[in-house]
Amino acid sequence: xxxxxxxxxxxxxxxxxxxxxxxxxxxxxxxxxxxxxxxxxxxxxxxxxxxxxxxxxxxxxxxxxxxxxxxxxxxxxxxxxxxxxxxxxxxxxxxxxxxxxxxxxxxxxxxxxxxxxxxxxxxxxxxxxxxxxxxxxxxxxxxxxxxxxxxxxxxxxxxxxxxxxxxxxxxxxxxxxxxxxxxxxxxxxxxxxxxxxxxxxxxxxxxxxxxxxxxxxxxxxxxxxxxxxxxxxxxxxxxxxxxxxxxxxxxxxxxxxxxxxxxxxxxxxxxxxxxxxxxxxxxxxxxxxxxxxxxxxxxxxxxxxxxxxxxxxxxxxxxxxxxxxxxxxxx
Ligand code: NAX
Numbered sequence: 001x002x003x004x005x006x007x008x009x010x011x012x013x014x015x016x017x018x019x020x021x022x023x024x025x026x027x028x029x030x031x032x033x034x035x036x037x038x039x040x041x042x043x044x045x046x047x048x049x050x051x052x053x054x055x056x057x058x059x060x061x062x063x064x065x066x067x068x069x070x071x072x073x074x075x076x077x078x079x080x081x082x083x084x085x086x087x088x089x090x091x092x093x094x095x096x097x098x099x100x101x102x103x104x105x106x107x108x109x110x111x112x113x114x115x116x117x118x119x120x121x122x123x124x125x126x127x128x129x130x131x132x133x134x135x136x137x138x139x140x141x142x143x144x145x146x147x148x149x150x151x152x153x154x155x156x157x158x159x160x161x162x163x164x165x166x167x168x169x170x171x172x173x174x175x176x177x178x179x180x181x182x183x184x185x186x187x188x189x190x191x192x193x194x195x196x197x198x199x200x201x202x203x204x205x206x207x208x209x210x211x212x213x214x215x216x217x218x219x220x221x222x223x224x225x226x227x228x229x230x231x232x233x234x235x236x237x238x239x240x241x242x243x244x245x246x247x248x249x250x251x252x253x254x255x256x257x258x259x260x261x262x263x264x265x266x267x268x269x270x271x272x273x274x275x276x277x278x279x280x281x282x283x284x285x286x287x288x289x290x291x292x293x294x295x296x297x298x299x300x301x302x303x304x305x306x307x308x309x310x311x312x313x314x315x316x317x318x319x320x321x322x323x324x325x326x327x328x329x330x331x
Pocket of ligand 1: 044158
């Protein structure tokens with residue numbers, strides 16, 4: 001608190017990237033950290049992009065956001081992560097032509113290994129960490145394994161964009177308003193093996209199969225959600241940024257206020273589904289108050305539909321393979 005106003009420290013990495021450009025004003029404008037709460041922005045970039053970042057800072061200053069307390073920029077996570085309440089880890093290296101997937105995993109593993117260690121050393125022990133940079137689930141696993149002093153329940157990987165994409169596809173196909181679509185769960189990896197679970201979803205309180213043919217749900221629906229990012233890239237010549245920023249703010253809100261069921265990747269240790277216990281896996285969560293603190297619990301959605309169970313198994317296998325490729329970065 002400064003002068004009675006609550007101030008929250010929020011680190012955003014990759015802040016000079018295209019998601020950062022949409023995300024930062026959106027977080028401030030939607031007041032996701034609470035009405036009237038001021039934000040101490042701590043923006044991390046690689047040294048070559050700090051100058052770009054300074055341009056963004058000038059724009060933020062010129063926009064006159066009343067919700068900004070201060071802005072700090074830098075390229076050392078040990079400085080930027082000092083005493084933060086939130087870390088939104090967007091910065092990552094994109095796959096460039098000719099780059100093997102294995103090299104992509106390793107390049108990013110190094111980033112999240114370093115940032116996990118920095119969080120462990122200098123962030124508040126109750127910091128909440130949302131990993132966005134791809135491969136998001138495995139990067140989140142590396143981060144939490146390298147930050148052992150922070151509870152594993154404070155780490156999340158973004159799959160809310162997949163949830164939002166799936167919700168739109170269902171509403172659009174059924175010819176109903178988006179608001180009527182509920183309980184769309186995304187299981188597994190944020191990749192093409194992700195599992196948008198239509199069997200739990202409802203439209204206006206009824207199961208989606210009352211409106212939409214099962215063949216379409218198992219075929220085109222799955223494919224269109226998995227390939228939506230690619231479709232945006234093809235059309236826009238740049239990857240999703242506005243919708244990604246919106247999904248990040250949705251997810252932060254889900255984590256800050258009890259707001260119903262949402263999907264995010266969380267650590268699988270102690271899971272009741274029989275999955276490998278050392279993965280970050282997207283699952284249905286709910287924020288609930290316990291002993292005066294807001295925590296996230298896994299929502300029981302009942303038995304899995306056999307088609308969904310098989311898809312979940314494939315996504316789990318993919319995550320196990322990703323983990324093998326980065327084993328040397330796991331503490
Ligand atoms: P950009 O390439 O526009 O921006 C990435 C930024 O990260 C760059 O400015 C770069 O300099 C910075 N960066 C790289 N290494 C860094 C490091 N070690 N520390 C700090 N900053 C670093 O990508 P953008 O479109 O903004 O996407 C960012 C990441 O989000 C990508 O990995 C992307 O694949 C991922 N996404 C994840 C999504 C999800 O649902 N989990 C959806 C959207 C997005 O595709």
